[in-house]
Amino acid sequence: xxxxxDTNLSLQAAVALVNSAVEPVSIASVDELTEFFxxxxxxxxxxxDQAELDxxxxxxxxxxxxxxxxxxxAVALVNxxxxxxxxxxxxKRHDGLDWHLHAIEDDRPLAERMIVETAMAMIDVIxxxxxxxLGLCQxxxxxxxxxxxxxxxxxxxxxLTCGNRNAVAAYRARQAADED
Numbered sequence: 263x264x265x266x267x268d269t270n271l272s273l274q275a276a277v278a279l280v281n282s283a284v285e286p287v288s289i290a291s292v293d294e295l296t297e298f299f300x301x302x303x304x305x306x307x308x309x310x311d312q313a314e315l316d317x318x319x320x321x322x323x324x325x326x327x328x329x330x331x332x333x334x335x336a337v338a339l340v341n342x343x344x345x346x347x348x349x350x351x352x353x354k355r356h357d358g359l360d361w362h363l364h365a366i367e368d369d370r371p372l373a374e375r376m377i378v379e380t381a382m383a384m385i386d387v388i389x390x391x392x393x394x395x396l397g398l399c400q401x402x403x404x405x406x407x408x409x410x411x412x413x414x415x416x417x418x419x420x421x422l423t424c425g426n427r428n429a430v431a432a433y434r435a436r437q438a439a440d441e442d
Contacts, residue, residue: 264390264392264395264411265383265386265387265390265392265411266362266386267359267362268359268362268363268383269382269383269386269387270411271302271303272379272380272382272383273380273383273384273387273395273396273409273411274302274409275302275303275304275376275379275380276325276329276376276379276380276383277329277396277407277408277409277420278298278302279298279318279322279325279376280322280325280326280329280407281406281407281420281421282298282322283319283322283326284404284405284406284420289315289318289319291315292310292311292312292314292315295310295314295315295318296308296310299372303357304372304375304376305356305357305368306367306368306369306370306372306375307368307369307370307371307372307375308372309371309372314371314372314373317371317372317373318372318373318376320373321373321376321377324339324343324377325376325377325380326407327339328340328343328380328381328384329380329384329396329407330396330398330407332393333388333391333393336384336387336388336393337388339381339384340381340384340385340388343377343378343380343381344365344378344381344382347365347366347370347374347377347378347381348366349365349366349378349381349382350365350366351363351364351365351382352364352365363382365378365379365381365382366378394410394415395409395410395411395415396408396409396410397410399418399419399420399421399424400418400419400424400428401419401420401424401425401427401428404419404420404424406419406420406421406424407420408420
């Protein structure tokens, strides 16, 4: 494992959230946000209303900027995000998870907690000089982000859909070349 369990979860949630804005949009309703909240193990306040959905969707560009930034730019973004949220890292243990970091209270809005959790996870990425674990999907026309937590750093596509589309295209190209 490259990062701690909570860092991995925060990075996976942030990438999934950012990629949810790539067509087709996958968090377009309050119910889809509630499903995302549960699926990614978020705890604390969840209003489950349109205002919360709008706030969460509004932070996606900021998270995308952070996840695609170079190392020095990511440092500036992380520091600003933590400063704006008045983040105070503290060790917490809950829901069967051992000690891990939280930096803002559970009663703060979900969108703020998403920003801070992502910023906290990016601290580990930056300190380990592992920015190459984040990249853009290599599927032509896709704007998704790839989080590569594999040992051999072989992940190139943001989803199975993009990977399969490229595998089929490569197969067809080989078949066409063999026919010539």
